[in-house]
Amino acid sequence: xxxxxxxxxxxxxxxxxxxxxxxxxxxxxxxxxxxxxxxxxxxxxxxxxxxxxxxxxxxxxxxxxxxxxxxxxxxxxxxxxxxxxxxxxxxxxxxxxxxxxxxxxxxxxxxxxxxxxxx
Amino acid sequence: xxxxxxxxxxxxxxxxxxxxxxxxxxxxxxxxxxxxxxxxxxxxxxxxxxxxxxxxxxxxxxxxxxxxxxxxxxxxxxxxxxxxxxxxxxxxxxxxxxxxxxxxxxxx
Numbered sequence: 001x002x003x004x005x006x007x008x009x010x011x012x013x014x015x016x017x018x019x020x021x022x023x024x025x026x027x028x029x030x031x032x033x034x035x036x037x038x039x040x041x042x043x044x045x046x047x048x049x050x051x052x053x054x055x056x057x058x059x060x061x062x063x064x065x066x067x068x069x070x071x072x073x074x075x076x077x078x079x080x081x082x083x084x085x086x087x088x089x090x091x092x093x094x095x096x097x098x099x100x101x102x103x104x105x106x107x108x109x110x111x112x113x114x115x116x117x118x119x
Numbered sequence: 120x121x122x123x124x125x126x127x128x129x130x131x132x133x134x135x136x137x138x139x140x141x142x143x144x145x146x147x148x149x150x151x152x153x154x155x156x157x158x159x160x161x162x163x164x165x166x167x168x169x170x171x172x173x174x175x176x177x178x179x180x181x182x183x184x185x186x187x188x189x190x191x192x193x194x195x196x197x198x199x200x201x202x203x204x205x206x207x208x209x210x211x212x213x214x215x216x217x218x219x220x221x222x223x224x225x226x227x
Contacts, residue, residue: 044203044220045154059216105167106162106164107173110161112161
């Protein structure tokens with residue numbers, strides 16, 4: 001069974017940093033591109049970042065480029081999102097998500113971790 | 120940047136058909152995917168590559184895509200179909216994923 005379990009969310013002050021993690025199991029993690037997608041309270045889905053299976057390609061939404069860094073450790077079956085210079089508008093549930101095929105649909109999602117940016 | 124437009128809401132009686140549109144410039148040239156999200160839950164893929172269904176998704180869910188509009192159709196709507204629905208594409212021009220704004224389906 002495919003499982004994606006996010007952790008690392010919490011309350012952080014504006015300008016602060018936070019690192020999210022996603023533990024993957026039940027599939028060959030190293031062969032799939034992975035994503036972070038977020039959802040602000042009461043709002044729609046917003047794609048944040050993607051990383052290819054071997055980390056050779058990374059992509060970022062304009063809203064986070066230069067502040068967030070996506071990475072992965074295939075030996076640990078883990079995906080990460082390092083977030084810095086956080087703003088109130090970064091407050092959201094952050095989902096870890098697997099691409100079925102690179103640059104195609106997302107077939108599995110974690111349950112999400114809440115990040116709240118507030119003073 | 121590429122924009123996907125969805126109607127904010129669609130209302131439908133049980134047993135009837137709901138159609139949710141997703142508008143985008145030349146979206147017919149892209150592969151469109153659709154997700155269902157119920158309150159407090161993660162999204163679930165219901166249609167991928169315009170019209171394919173993942174295993175476990177009822178045949179009542181179907182998709183189409185042509186020109187500047189993609190559509191998700193839910194036939195014989197049930198109370199359990201009440202949810203938010205999002206369309207989704209990869210934009211190769213910007214190397215970005217794009218989600219539609221979402222449509223809330225209400226079953227009357």
